[in-house]
Amino acid sequence: xxxxxxxxxxxxxxxxxxxxxxxxxxxxxxxxxxxxxxxxxxxxxxxxxxxxxxxxxxxxxxxxxxxxxxxxxxxx
Amino acid sequence: xxxxxxxxxxxxxxxxxxxxxxxxxxxxxxxxxxxxxxxxxxxxxxxxxxxxxxxxxxxxxxxxxxxxxxxxxxxxxxxxxxxxxxxxxxxxxxxxxxxxxxxxxxxxxxxxxxxxxxxxxxxxxxxxxxxxxxxxxxxxxxxxxxxxxxxxxxxxxxxxxxxxxxxxxxxxxxxxxxxxxxxxxxxxxxxxxxxxxxxxxxxxxxxxxxxxxxxxxxxxxxxxxxxxxxxxxxxxxxxxxxxxxxxxxxxxxxxxxxxxxxxxxxxxxxxxxxxxxxxxxxxxxxxxxxxxxxxxxxxxxxxxxxxxxxxxxxxxxxxxxxxxxxxxxxxxxxxxxxxxxxxxxxxxxxxxxxxxxxxxxxxxxxxxxxxxxxxxx
Numbered sequence: 001x002x003x004x005x006x007x008x009x010x011x012x013x014x015x016x017x018x019x020x021x022x023x024x025x026x027x028x029x030x031x032x033x034x035x036x037x038x039x040x041x042x043x044x045x046x047x048x049x050x051x052x053x054x055x056x057x058x059x060x061x062x063x064x065x066x067x068x069x070x071x072x073x074x075x076x
Numbered sequence: 077x078x079x080x081x082x083x084x085x086x087x088x089x090x091x092x093x094x095x096x097x098x099x100x101x102x103x104x105x106x107x108x109x110x111x112x113x114x115x116x117x118x119x120x121x122x123x124x125x126x127x128x129x130x131x132x133x134x135x136x137x138x139x140x141x142x143x144x145x146x147x148x149x150x151x152x153x154x155x156x157x158x159x160x161x162x163x164x165x166x167x168x169x170x171x172x173x174x175x176x177x178x179x180x181x182x183x184x185x186x187x188x189x190x191x192x193x194x195x196x197x198x199x200x201x202x203x204x205x206x207x208x209x210x211x212x213x214x215x216x217x218x219x220x221x222x223x224x225x226x227x228x229x230x231x232x233x234x235x236x237x238x239x240x241x242x243x244x245x246x247x248x249x250x251x252x253x254x255x256x257x258x259x260x261x262x263x264x265x266x267x268x269x270x271x272x273x274x275x276x277x278x279x280x281x282x283x284x285x286x287x288x289x290x291x292x293x294x295x296x297x298x299x300x301x302x303x304x305x306x307x308x309x310x311x312x313x314x315x316x317x318x319x320x321x322x323x324x325x326x327x328x329x330x331x332x333x334x335x336x337x338x339x340x341x342x343x344x345x346x347x348x349x350x351x352x353x354x355x356x357x358x359x360x361x362x363x364x365x366x367x368x369x370x371x372x373x374x375x376x377x378x379x380x381x382x383x384x385x386x387x388x389x390x391x392x393x394x395x396x397x398x399x400x401x402x403x404x405x406x407x408x409x410x411x412x413x414x415x416x417x418x419x420x421x422x423x424x425x426x427x428x429x430x431x432x433x434x435x436x437x438x439x440x441x442x443x444x445x446x447x448x449x450x451x452x453x
Contacts, residue, residue: 011421012367014235016271020367023231027339046267053310
């Protein structure tokens with residue numbers, strides 16, 4: 001099990017949190033865990049939608065002090 | 077004080093020129109020296125490539141001699157860096173020369189990596205190089221009917237380009253009188269048609285008005301060149317007659333080879349624009365790992381902050397301001413109208429209706445760039 005990589009996409013409108021996550025997922029290896037930090041209100045739903053459609057795994061999804069913390073494991 | 081700027085693109089050139097002016101007295105008295113190392117003696121205006129793809133500019137209009145853009149006090153060499161020894165404050169170039177520095181500015185940019193997606197090089201046209209932009213234009217001239225599919229790799233430079241491409245295609249085929257025979261299908265990696273929510277909200281009814289088909293959550297997985305099918309990582313596929321790709325990008329190889337950052341993107345403080353762990357190394361433009369658009373505009377605004385801070389460090393011993401995430405992107409909405417998106421870390425863009433004057437401003441800026449990159453505008 002590798003360490004969790006933090007993808008800090010707080011306060012960004014372009015390229016935006018999901019695009020940042022996809023970039024980092026492409027740079028990661030299968031089995032890696034990434035934690036996305038996002039202040040975009042939509043991330044709580046947008047990110048799981050993509051993760052589930054492409055076939056990765058959501059490990060946790062919670063909002064703490066206005067910041068979404070979404071942990072994803074790269075599955076393929 | 078030795079300032080070394082690595083990279084002669086938009087960011088590096090503006091930093092160097094801005095510093096040369098701010099520190100002209102220090103340079104004259106030989107207390108400061110500015111050196112620039114670049115891989116090329118030419119400077120390309122990269123946004124012009126989209127115009128080349130539509131036959132509105134020719135490639136020769138995109139270039140100037142790099143030396144002609146630089147203040148005369150800048151020591152400029154075409155000799156790309158191959159080794160960075162950040163712990164020793166020195167670099168080694170392709171020719172074997174060693175350059176020591178007190179302050180390093182990293183502005184090496186990014187590169188396209190279409191080969192990362194199977195079939196993309198063979199099956200898709202693009203416009204991110206001079207040769208591919210010309211080739212795309214020839215394909216656009218040839219096509220008489222069928223499906224033109226647009227796909228978008230991640231990450232990519234100039235996030236507005238996919239939308240501008242669609243508006244351009246619609247107007248181009250309309251002008252040729254064959255728009256009714258061409259189906260344009262747009263594919264985008266996330267769950268709306270542009271990553272900036274405000275752009276997506278504005279563009280969706282425009283796409284509907286123009287009859288553009290779109291599929292979201294489509295990350296290009298592979299191109300089946302023989303059967304002319306592009307497949308997504310999400311499990312869907314589209315048949316095409318002409319495939320146009322915004323290719324995925326990475327940072328420069330030299331960054332990866334020197335283990336300076338994953339994917340070739342250097343870990344950078346989003347406000348100070350210094351490399352994490354190295355207070356005398358500034359990073360800007362595409363080279364950073366920041367969640368900021370990879371555009372000449374971002375590089376420009378970052379360059380002004382970096383230059384002002386380096387100059388003030390030399391003059392008063394401290395940097396004076398932070399980068400606030402500012403980006404200003406023109407959005408061409410066809411061949412005779414445009415709008416823009418301006419935003420920073422805290423404030424989203426407020427899109428205005430497209431207008432002809434904004435298009436002519438953009439056309440003017442295409443020429444004014446050469447003044448801008450000299451640090452005069």
